[in-house]
Every structure is written in C-alpha cells, then in structure tokens.
Amino acid sequence: xxxxxxxxxxxxxxxAGLSMSYCLTExxxxxxxxxxxxxxxxxxxxxxxxFCLVTPxxxxxxxxxxxDGDDPHGFMLRDEVVDYLERYAAxxxxxxxxxxxxxxxxxxxxxxxxxTAEGQIRAGQVxxxxxxxxxxxxxxxxxxxxEHILQIHSSEYRNPAQLPDGEVLVVGTGxxxxxxxxxxxxxxxxxxxxxxxxxxxxxxYRGRDVVDWLDDMGYYRRGIDEFADADAVRLRANxxxxxxxxxxDIDLRAFARDGMRLHGRLSGxxxxxxxxxxxxxxxxxxxxxxxxxxxxxxxxYIAARGIDAPTEPRYTPVWQPPDGESELAADRLSAVVxxxxxxxxxxxxQIPVFDGRGYPAHERxxxxxxxxxxxxxxxxxxxxxxxxxxxxxxxxYLATKIAEFAASGRSPDVRWIAGTPESTYPADEFLLVPRTxx
Numbered sequence: 001x002x003x004x005x006x007x008x009x010x011x012x013x014x015x016a017g018l019s020m021s022y023c024l025t026e027x028x029x030x031x032x033x034x035x036x037x038x039x040x041x042x043x044x045x046x047x048x049x050x051f052c053l054v055t056p057x058x059x060x061x062x063x064x065x066x067x068d069g070d071d072p073h074g075f076m077l078r079d080e081v082v083d084y085l086e087r088y089a090a091x092x093x094x095x096x097x098x099x100x101x102x103x104x105x106x107x108x109x110x111x112x113x114x115x116t117a118e119g120q121i122r123a124g125q126v127x128x129x130x131x132x133x134x135x136x137x138x139x140x141x142x143x144x145x146x147e148h149i150l151q152i153h154s155s156e157y158r159n160p161a162q163l164p165d166g167e168v169l170v171v172g173t174g175x176x177x178x179x180x181x182x183x184x185x186x187x188x189x190x191x192x193x194x195x196x197x198x199x200x201x202x203x204x205y206r207g208r209d210v211v212d213w214l215d216d217m218g219y220y221r222r223g224i225d226e227f228a229d230a231d232a233v234r235l236r237a238n239x240x241x242x243x244x245x246x247x248x249d250i251d252l253r254a255f256a257r258d259g260m261r262l263h264g265r266l267s268g269x270x271x272x273x274x275x276x277x278x279x280x281x282x283x284x285x286x287x288x289x290x291x292x293x294x295x296x297x298x299x300x301y302i303a304a305r306g307i308d309a310p311t312e313p314r315y316t317p318v319w320q321p322p323d324g325e326s327e328l329a330a331d332r333l334s335a336v337v338x339x340x341x342x343x344x345x346x347x348x349x350q351i352p353v354f355d356g357r358g359y360p361a362h363e364r365x366x367x368x369x370x371x372x373x374x375x376x377x378x379x380x381x382x383x384x385x386x387x388x389x390x391x392x393x394x395x396x397y398l399a400t401k402i403a404e405f406a407a408s409g410r411s412p413d414v415r416w417i418a419g420t421p422e423s424t425y426p427a428d429e430f431l432l433v434p435r436t437x438x
Contacts, residue, residue, distance in 0.1 A: 004121045006032045008402060009114050011102050012129035013039050015062060015085060016376025019391045020127050021094045022063045023399035029406070032121065034114070036101040039089040040082040042131065046155040050183055051078040052243045054175060056211055059389035062088055063396065073209065075243025106350040112371070125371040125402055128349070128360075132378050132386060133342040139171075142338065144269040146330050154180060154339040160187035166334025167192060169274070171266050173283075174198045177339030178240040178250045184337075185260050192328060194266040194276060195252060195283045198237035199290035203247045205298055206309040210241075213298045220383050220390065234379040239290065253284060253319040263326050278325040288315060365398050370410055373398050 008024060010017045013035025024031045035041075053060075058072040065088045069076075076084065089096060104115040105126060114121040136153040145151065150164055154176040160183065167190040170181040174196070181193045202210050214220060227233045240250050256262045263276035264283065292315060302309050344358055353367040354360060361367065364381045365374045375394055376386055384390020 003119055004032065006030055006121060006123050007406065008032075008125045008127065009034065009112065009121050009123035010127045010129055011105070011114065012131060012376070013089070013096055013098060014042060014129065014131055014376070015088075015388060016131065016386075016391050016395070017127070017129035018085070018089055018094060018096075019063050019395040020129055020375055020398065021096070022065075022092055023395045024402070025092055025094070026064075027399050027403055029399070029402060031095060032123075033094060033096045034100050034102055034116065034121070035096060035098040038098045039096070040085040042133070043078060043081045043085065046133075047078045047081075048157050048180060048183065049078070049159045050244065051179070052076060053081065054241050054243050055387065055389060056209055056243075056247075059211065059215075059384070059387070060084060061392060062388060063392040065091055073212075075247060102348060104348050104350060107369070125373070125405060127373045127375050127398065127402075129375040131376050132344070135343040135345045136338075137340050137343050138338045139266075139340060141266070141269045142336070145274075145336065146272065149330065149333050150335040152335070152337055154337060155342075157337050160184050160189055163189075163335040163337075166190075167332050168335045168337065169194065169328070169333050170337045170339055172196055172198075172339035172341070173240060173252065174237050174339060174341065175240050177337075178252070179242055179244070180337055180339060181260065182242065182244070182250065182255070185255060185258075190259075190261075191255075192261045192263060192333070193252070193255070194263050195280055196237070196265055197279075197283055197286065199239045200250060200252075200287040201239035201241050201291050201294055202315070203241050203249050205295055206302065206312060208309070209247065210294065210298070213301065214294075217297070217301050222383070223381050224379050240287075251318070252287070253317050256321070257319040262321060263328065267325075269330070272330045274328045274330055276326045276328070278323065280321045280326075281323060284317075284321060288317065291315065365394055366401055371405055373401070 007029055008031035010020050010031055010033045013033050017033050017035065018039060021031065021033045052075040054075065056073050057067045057069060057076055060067040060076070100116050100118050102114055102116050106113050112123045112126045114123060114126065136155050138153055142151055157180055168184055169192040170177050170184070171194040173193065181191050185191045204210065205213065224230045224233060242248060242250050252262060262280060264280040265277040266274060267277045268275045295314065346354060346358065351369050351372060353369050353372060360374045360377065362374050367373060374380065375398060376391055378386040380386065380394055382390045385394050
C-alpha cells in the first residue's frame, strides 16, 4: 500500500467502521477504512457454531441497511450475522482496504500518521472503530491447573465435540458463559458452571419480547449522561438470556435441577483442587431480582398507559443452592472454558486520550484530541452504541463532528504531560493470551 493522504481514516471494518463509512460517504467526506482481516471476522472466528443474537432481528438497523429478512422477531444465527455484514459492506461504495493491520497511530505535522505493515496513511482525522473485545482474558490461576486439562477461552469455543470426553468447567456467567454451558449441557456433557454476578432478564413477558417492551419504554434511547453512575453503567455485565430455538430464558436454577453442577465464583486453585466462593445463593438471588425488577417496570408502563396485555405469574425459583464454599478436584475435569471477558489493547495508539485505567476518555466518542474519535464502544452514548441497534446514531453524530472540524481548519494539538504509556493492558491477575494445553 503506497503512502496515501485521506481526509479521514477509519480503523476497523466491523459494524462500527462500516457504519462510519456509510455516514461519511453520505456526507461526501473522503475517507478510507482499514480492516485487519475482513468484515465479519469477529463474528465468523470468535463465535461458536450454535451462536445466535440475543436481541431480535429488527434491532439490526445499521445506517442505510435495516434488517430485510422475513423473521424480524427471530434471532440471526452466526453465519446469518456474517452474511448481513458482508452484504452491508457491498451495499455502498465503501473504500475498504482489508487484510491490513494498523501498527501505530501518532500525531504528526498537523494531522495523523497511520502506520501499517503495508505502508503509511496520512489523515486529517481518525476514527478508532476497533471494538471493545480485543484481548481475551484468562485469570492467572489457569497456570495452576494440571497439564491434562484442555483450557480455551470462550472466543475459541466452537462446539462440544471440540472438547475431550469428561467433565467440563465453564467459568463465568455473562452471555457467552451461560450460552456455552447450555450448549454443552444439551449435548449431554457433565457441566460445572462457576456463577458470577452477571444479571439476567426474561426473554418474554406479558405477551411480548422484553426487548420490545424496553424499546417502547425508551430505555435504549437513554444517554449515558442521564445516569448518575455513568462509569459503573459502562462496566456492568450484560444480562444473560438467549435467542436459541426462537428465544427463551436462561434459568441457571433449572439447569441445576436438571443436573448441571453450579458453583460460586472461582476463587482459587491449590493442590489440584479448585475452590469456589460461597456466593452462589447471593448471585442467583441477585440475578433473579434484576429480572423481576425489569418486569416491575414493564408492569408500571402497562398500567400507566392502560395497555391491554395478558398477565402471567411471576418467576418462582425451582432450585435452591447449598450455602457455603465448595471445592472440585481438578482431576475430574477434562476441559475448562474461560468465559472471563476481554481486555483493551491500545498500545499502538500513541496519543494521550486514555484515563488512568486505560479506558478511552471521550464524550459521545469525541476525545480531547481534536480530530480523533472512538466508535462502537459499549455505552458510548446509549445501550445500543456497541450493537447493531444503536451504532447508527453514534456514527451519524460523529460524521457531523468530523464535518464541523474539517470546516474549522483547526489542527490536532494535544501533548503528553510526561512520557507515553507502554500498555493499557489490565491488571496482572489476568493472562492476556489464553493458555491452551493440548
């Protein structure tokens, strides 16, 4: 790639980068989109075989390309999501260069220099649309497990046949952990699940998908600036639920009743034994309370507007856990699936726009460095910012800011107070690359 000069460089060609490109194209703004792999890569390579969306298809509304299938209240499977993104990239004249990894971004000569293995691009403005899920995280305690145990991160999991025969431990109960545990359990595997503090939500309530109710109630349009605890909101775990087989609740108590082994949070590995905290009951109760609280808000909305909606009984727990800590002999396990999330890696961004935790400091994606923006972050402005349902609004907002900055004739001007960051990796309790034992 020969050295190029562009008004805007968009780094990342997923749903956020493509949405930004569409809005810039509509505004007639010269730009290029750089993608390390190809559109849909994250969905294609980091999702399991039975993966499907947990939000209804009608929420897939990228700018200029709303869902056009015949099942708006269904849930697209992994390969359908990939197809949706590939068709989106082909639906407009996107100046996409794929197979190019950006290795460094810096300010230089009144603009930005984007370095890649194929050459440099000079840009007046830059949008970082690389997404929030960059580096798989695995706790350091993984190093203490016996060598015979196959260990993979949730991003590497594909199907039950991938794992050796024997009992499997899934660590983490966010959306991925719960759905992977269910996938293994439905395949007849003996599954242990270390339950964390993630909340849950019902799939359907009073005749409709809960997402439909919350959309009517304006929940998905609330800006992060409407919350008193904005930082905490951005870091909250997503509610677990599934779109599998047309959509249903994920009830961990029902799994336990039917034979899945639930444990509290994994707290340590010593002498060939795994220790679990005594917080299982609390975690299950809290998840249920969040789900019932959402139902309370829906009831209030229905009552206030006199909506004719069917009633239904509230959830009744079908299983109660024992109290106290628990242990599990490691030699009982053949595999561990670490559903412990992802970290950020912005070491290649040589511009001081991060807070003390390495999180991008921004307001609706606009950073303190004029001409530099983020797009596609969770709760960048609304709940849907990092999703198919809300990224369009954020991209349109940034396109306006980009046009305004270009018209102003200003140049980027931000300085380091002292030195440059060597890493924005998380704390030492995490391994940054999954340890896979053959």
